[in-house]
Amino acid sequence: MARGLAALLALLVSASVSLPAAAAPADQEGDRIRELPGQPPNVDFSHYSGYVTVNQARGRALFYWLVEAAPAAGPVAPLVLWLNGGPGCSSVGYGASEEVGPFRIRPDGKTLYLNKHSWNKAANLLFLESPAGVGFSYSNTTMDLYTGGDAKTALDAYAFLVNWLERFPQYKYREFYIAGESYAGHYVPQLAKLIYEKSKGIQNPAINLKGFVVGNAVTDDYNDYLGTFEYWWSHGLISDSTYHNLKKTCLFDSSEHPSPECVKNLNLASSEEGNIDPYSLYTKPCNSSASLKLGLGGRYPWLSRAYDPCTERYSNIYYNLPEVQTALHANTTGIKYPWKTCSDIVGSYWADSPRSMLPIYHELIAAGIRIWVFSGDTDAVVPITATRYSISALKLPTLMNWYPWYDHGKVGGWSQVYKGLTLVTVAGAGHEVPLHRPRQALILFRHFLKDTPMPTQ
Incomplete structure (x- = not known):
């Protein structure tokens, strides 16, 4: 963990990432999406998309899609940045298109329909394809x-x-939150820490960070492994001997990657485990294609x-x-x-990945940053047991x-409120909670935005 934080601070000091002159606010109109192909009628919100350059010298530009809040959310609804993980997976392909965004794609791949449980009913949603090489970002x-x-x-x-806030200055000083899932369990707290460090001493920072929320999130190497192996065994997916051997060979390794014995x-x-869908344990794989591929390299082989x-x-x-692509200015x-939901290159050559986010959690909790963690309890990839072990370690x-x-008199999941952090489980949800349990x-x-405990009966 120390190595990862040191690398981040070194990069900040060297200022190797340039902040080019921002675009004029009028440019936001050029990013307006007039109408998407196959878009349903009665869309009551504006949306924008396009590129923002993050490093002129190297020609790095990130693609975004802003979905403004529906009128019912009010005139000063907060701004929420959504990040998917991977690393190397698209927030447009996942977060926007099958989780929290307002549109869903029909099986024909050409027409859209509305998601009645879109999160833009409560906030303005900013989807970012990150890092460069993911989706349309380049x-x-x-x-x-x-x-x-x-x-x-x-x-x-x-x-x-x-730079985006220079293009959309109406969102400066607005309540700002970061949300994400899976390997974004790394992206989200690290970005939150960076924003917090940059805003120290500024009375009214343009990025008015209030908190973050992550789901089924990669958090801490040791606890992620321990909780994942326990979940597999306790749900009858692996044998007693394999469970014990996993704990024996994978939990003490101090090298950057799993040892050969661990991978074995x-x-x-x-x-x-066989041909199951580990991302949603009790649903059928799509055309029986979703077997769990392990041991393909990297520190989190189940995120292949x-x-x-x-x-x-x-x-x-x-x-x-x-x-x-024309309608999206992409x-x-x-x-x-071609555009892909996940890059074949980016995640395969990941250079730096701190072992734990827990020190950042401690720092941001002390700073008063709101932190919520949620978990779908049928996910065998980053399961609830892994999340509970990590939070317990705090x-x-x-x-x-x-x-x-409760939701309409039925148990929606379980929760525990700690000093500085709230944990929420969602019953029957897999790795992508908003896909499987959109209403919940x-x-x-x-409740996260209001920072109020989940409803009791």
Whole structure:
């Protein structure tokens, strides 16, 4: 962890990421989306998309999609940045298109319908494809795609926000939150820390960070492994011997990547689990294609691909349509490769990944930054047991002990409120909570924004 933080601070000191002169506010009108191909009628909000340069010298530019809040959310609804993880997966393909965004893509890959539980009913949503090389985001320096990492991703996201707010000055000083899931469990707290450090001593910072919320989030190496192995075993997915061997070979390794013995046991676990969808344990894989691929390298071998409930296929069709790219002001430089939900390159060459986010949690809790963590309890990839072990390691005092929360008289999940952090589980949800339990996810989001405990019966 110390190495990761040191790298981040070194990059800040050297100012290797440039903040170019920001675009004039009038340019936001050029980013307005007039109408998306296949868009349904009765859309009552504005949305914008386009590019923001984060490093002029290297030609790095990140693609964004802003979905403004629906009128019912009020005139000064907060701004929420949504980040998907991977690393290397698209917030447009996942967060916007099958989770919290206002549109869903039909199986034909050409038409859209409205998501009645979109989070823009409560906030303005800013989806960012990050880092460069993910989705429509690009770099003119090819080597950038092979040298990605947590520190560079945080710096580029910060540069994006600074310059984006010059284009959209009406969002300066607005309540600002960051949300994300999976490997964004690294992106979100690191970006929050960077914003907090940059705003120290500023009475009214333009980026008015109030808090962050992460779901099924990669948080702490040791606890993620421990909780994941326990989940697999306790849900009958692996044998007793494999469970014990995983704990024996994977929990003490101090090297950057899993040891050969650990990888061997991860592959054995994969064969024992069979053809299941680990991202949603009790639903069928899409065309029986979603086997858990383990041991493919990296510190989190179970994150070798993103969840595919078939909706990913619709995104791959829709966002490669030329008329869609034109409407989104995307691919304006003629990227040589097709748009994909996850980059084949970026995540495979990840250069820096701190072992734990817990020190950042401690720092931001002490600073009064609101932190909520949620978890779908049928996810076997970053399961609830991993999250609970990580939060337990923070050793925070409990304010409200474990209790069920309710939606229309039915248990929606469970929650525990700590001093400085709230944990919420969502019953029956997989890795992408808003995909599997959209109504309950919106309830959770509204309570997070208000910082009120989940509803009791």
